[in-house]
Amino acid sequence: MKEIFLGTDGLFPTPREISFSCSCPDWTLMCKHVAAVLYGIAVRFDENPLLFFELRGIDVERFVQVTLENSVDSMLSNMDVKSDRIIESDDWEALFGLV
Template sequence: MSRYWETATYEQPTAAEIRKNAAESKKKEKKKGAALEPVAVQGRTIVHNWWGKAWCENLERYADYESRLDRGKRYVRAGAVLDLKIQKGKIQARVQGTRKVPYKVEIRISPLSEEKCQGIIQKCGSKIENMEELLNGNFPEQMQELFQGKDGLFPAPREISFSCSCPDWALLCKHVAAALYGVGVRLDEQPLLFFELRGIDVGRFIDVTIAGKVEAMLANEGKASSRIIGDEDARGLFGVL
């Protein structure tokens, strides 16, 4: 006798099944003329560089997500993320699942507040010499807290919302988790996409930061520096009578 509250169980597809379905979906989309941007992971390691690792570590720090992240890893490794596009405040993805038709995933990131941006600019002021490294993807260690620390640029769970066309009732399904890991792979390859996602104009960000540093220097113009050695001290230091 069946029960009203009996829960249906679903078998998880194997990595081989996901790859097969993904390959078929890609062929169909190609025939339609769709321009896909798939996420490709080589081997077991999903991310390799600082940007990708930091993004994934940020996700894994939050207990809100831990129950579904492992399945997301399995899916992204199997090539389930057929398409992933990053825009200002938004991530759109097509993720292959059990069904033949890929699921549509949308992830939204809340915009940064003016107050938060201003605070980050002030912190950057004393480290502007590192911005070139930042733009080249060679992330300076001394600026890590600016991104990963409390009130940093990496989004907190309350700043992330998502939806998926799959029938999974979970807030964070495995398809969304795969897309989030896919973002980490993208940032490994193109670090500047992080600024695009957070709605930051990198050129203006640097200009404002430099301007703030120049203003601080001008404000101190005319003030005696503690590093300047007085005449008497100089005579004693160099033995001048």
């Protein structure tokens, strides 16, 4: 998921892809008008986080469906692979130094 959102060509724009401009005489990078627009966008994202996908032209239902299918496929392809997080010992007392 991290790659989908933050990777190259990910869903989140990189700082270089974001620019601000306003025709007002304020010389700062982020004038009060730009700040107000960003605040308005943030409020709308708070109200509807899925708006982010809509703005990127992504069909959310299809995105979730494909992500779930890929997760299931990945889990099924790894079902015979033993996790390295499984403790092999049956001697639990010794493992925790209780003997």
